[in-house]
Amino acid sequence: MTAALALDHAAFGYAGVTRVEDLTFQLPTGAALALIGPNGSGKSTLLRGILGLADRTAGSIRVLDMAPDRARRAVGSLPQADTRDTTLPITLRQVVTMGLYRSRGALGPIGGAGRAAVAAALERVGLAAFAGRRFGELSGGQQQRGILARALVSDPKLLLLDEPFNGLDRENREVLLQLVAELRDEGRTIVVSTHDLEIAREACSHVLLLASGHEPNQPGHPAGFGPLDEALTLAAVQHAFHDATVELDHHTVTTTRETEE
Numbered sequence: 001m002t003a004a005l006a007l008d009h010a011a012f013g014y015a016g017v018t019r020v021e022d023l024t025f026q027l028p029t030g031a032a033l034a035l036i037g038p039n040g041s042g043k044s045t046l047l048r049g050i051l052g053l054a055d056r057t058a059g060s061i062r063v064l065d066m067a068p069d070r071a072r073r074a075v076g077s078l079p080q081a082d083t084r085d086t087t088l089p090i091t092l093r094q095v096v097t098m099g100l101y102r103s104r105g106a107l108g109p110i111g112g113a114g115r116a117a118v119a120a121a122l123e124r125v126g127l128a129a130f131a132g133r134r135f136g137e138l139s140g141g142q143q144q145r146g147i148l149a150r151a152l153v154s155d156p157k158l159l160l161l162d163e164p165f166n167g168l169d170r171e172n173r174e175v176l177l178q179l180v181a182e183l184r185d186e187g188r189t190i191v192v193s194t195h196d197l198e199i200a201r202e203a204c205s206h207v208l209l210l211a212s213g214h215e216p217n218q219p220g221h222p223a224g225f226g227p228l229d230e231a232l233t234l235a236a237v238q239h240a241f242h243d244a245t246v247e248l249d250h251h252t253v254t255t256t257r258e259t260e261e
């Protein structure tokens with residue numbers, strides 16, 4: 001079976017400056033990859049590289065057996081919450097509809113099938129009743145679910161979720177965990193960046209640990225990759241979070257490093 005992601009010594013960055021490097025791994029189709037590492041280790045940069053939105057400064061990457069910009073139509077993405085503009089006067093339904101533009105073009109008519117897909121995506125994340133509400137007036141957790149609906153509306157084969165659990169209360173967290181499990185059951189491949197190792201254990205089959213460079217401007221690099229049960233070891237987590245205290249046992253995995261929220 002073709003890997004959903006295949007990277008060979010790939011490096012990514014901005015304006016020609018590498019921010020994360022030496023990425024060599026293959027993620028099987030249908031897997032859920034937890035992307036774990038300290039602030040600045042390059043998690044978001046890798047996700048942008050998968051989307052073809054960060055510069056590839058070395059090596060190679062195939063996404064769904066295509067070049068990243070060709071694969072983008074089949075990839076849904078949920079960017080970090082703090083990169084969203086919630087001041088725009090648009091409704092939740094309009095936000096979700098934007099997820100169709102990628103596959104149909106911004107000027108093409110949405111049509112009945114498109115409207116049905118938007119309704120189904122909203123239903124799926126439990127927000128059908130909020131479709132006409134202004135997006136900026138929704139709670140943070142509802143906005144998060146709305147953006148997930150936007151990512152799902154085009155029926156993506158690969159989903160990239162950048163810190164989707166940040167700031168969620170228990171209820172929204174459970175809804176999202178349940179959704180990730182369902183999406184996996186449907187055979188979609190998922191990449192989730194998170195600081196929360198417990199969530200990685202609950203939601204994911206594989207893990208990629210990233211460590212930041214030893215000097216501030218050095219790129220991040222892998223500290224471990226593989227099936228979660230094998231690769232999420234104390235040594236690999238300590239390597240990734242080299243200045244943090246880490247505890248790991250059969251039931252819990254925690255790091256004491258504070259995240260910059």
Ligand SMILES: Nc1ncnc2c1ncn2[C@@H]1O[C@H](COP(=O)(O)OP(=O)(O)OP(=O)(O)O)[C@@H](O)[C@H]1O
Nearest residue numbers: 014019037038039040041042043044045046216260
């Ligand atoms: N658009 C950009 N232009 C230039 N440099 C960037 C850009 N975005 C991120 N960087 C830099 O790339 C490095 C990696 O950042 P990135 O956001 O990928 O890390 P991260 O692991 O996702 O961190 P966090 O957990 O804080 O989100 C950082 O040094 C950051 O300053």
